[in-house]
Amino acid sequence: MNAPEDYFGEPVAEHYDESSADMFEPELLDATAGLLAGLAGRGRALEFAVGTGRVALPLAERGVEVHGIDLSRAMVSRLRAKPGGDAIGVTIGDIVTTRVEGTFSLVYLVFNTIMNLTTQEAQVDCFRNAAAHLAPGGCFLVEVGVPDLRRLPPGQNVVPFHVGEETLGFDVYDTATQAMSSHHVRVAGGRGEYRAIPFRYVWPAELDLMARIAGLRLRDRWEGWSRQPFTAESRHHVSVWEKPAE
Structure with a gap:
């Protein structure tokens, strides 16, 4: 491994x-x-x-x-x-x-x-x-x-979990493999930061x-x-x- x-x-x-x-x-x-x-x-x-x-x-x-x-x-x-x-x-x-x-x-x-x-x-x-x-x-x-797959309509693979003035977060699902990823966007001092973390639900x-x-x-x-x-x-x-x- x-x-x-x-x-x-x-x-x-x-x-x-x-x-x-x-x-x-x-x-x-x-x-x-x-x-x-x-x-x-x-x-x-x-x-x-x-x-x-x-x-x-x-x-x-x-x-x-x-x-x-x-x-x-x-x-x-x-x-x-x-x-x-x-x-x-x-x-x-x-x-x-x-x-x-x-x-x-x-x-x-x-x-x-x-x-x-x-x-x-x-x-x-x-x-x-x-x-x-x-x-x-x-x-x-x-x-x-x-x-959270019940929130996914047919053809959609993204679920937002936080929407704010300075931060945005959303999850992306692959229902065929149970892979998912959480994406985080943060804006501070006029500059944007982005990170993504993989998961397996x-x-x-x-x-x-x-x-x-x-x-x-x-x-x-x-x-x-x-x-x-x-x-x-x-x-x-x-x-x-x-x-x-x-």
Whole structure:
């Protein structure tokens, strides 16, 4: 497998927290950290793609020992600069092959990051990597969106997700391959910036099969962090798979 490309270098890391401000809402983070802390119990938690510590820091504040894996040194440097950031152990590497010493009661991957792995093979291997880190009875949690294909009329392959005075964002889908890409346009100081990030969208049922391949079984699926029921109208889900106890 080719080494993954880091799409979250300094230019992205510099504005990441600002551009994701809605994900830092205290109510959301409280619900997120509360659910994760309950799953971790008295054990350790491992965050795949820990980034700037948006979730790891409030989880650690609840008394959970948190370790992270991340490919981007620029993102991790932002984590380190925050209060409590030095207490989060971080291993630089990808979430498909990188191993951390010891076992964990919880491994988690949030904010659509499973889709940053652009092949089915890589996504399956991510589940296998999570399972390898889990102690028996431990859980792997993934937060990801449900593919937005219902918004695509025949002949269209583009869905805008943000239109503002200074920023524009849209997703491009290839329904034959499940490949997609998110495109971001930002205008600042009279100058335009453009970046595109590739993804592979994935269905809940497909994730369940990946989990089964990795030796995990579905335990819970909710629409969001407040454990709302997952329905046919849900546009996101938080799913938990469990490693069988010995």
